Amino acid sequence: MPVEPLSAEEIERRLTELPGWSLEDDALTRLYRLPSHMAAAALVAHIAAVQEELDHHADTTLGYNTVELSTHTHSVGGVVTALDFALARRVEDLSGAHGVRS
Numbered sequence: 001m002p003v004e005p006l007s008a009e010e011i012e013r014r015l016t017e018l019p020g021w022s023l024e025d026d027a028l029t030r031l032y033r034l035p036s037h038m039a040a041a042a043l044v045a046h047i048a049a050v051q052e053e054l055d056h057h058a059d060t061t062l063g064y065n066t067v068e069l070s071t072h073t074h075s076v077g078g079v080v081t082a083l084d085f086a087l088a089r090r091v092e093d094l095s096g097a098h099g100v101r102s
Helices: 008-015 037-054 082-098
Strands: 022-024 027-033 059-062 066-071
Touching: 008 022, 027 082, 037 059, 037 066, 037 082, 066 082
Parallel strands: none
Antiparallel strands: 022 027, 027 066, 059 066
């Protein structure tokens, strides 16, 4: 089944289900603030495992106590697809266990 780009309307609709995520430069993005550097590093390790499972990888930046993600689908021209939302949903599910701060 080929991956198709999502329309602007569909992206906006799906973003309502993912508070904290936004669309920037044709990519879904999110910054997480964690209680410590070790918590941030642990979240990155768990995100990496999910990315391998989904075979879909975000640009991930580890800061002192932050993790920033940016994802789009390279294989369809660097736009947002359902794969990006699947990854974002999985990361959201992980983030609560790591003490993410609002």
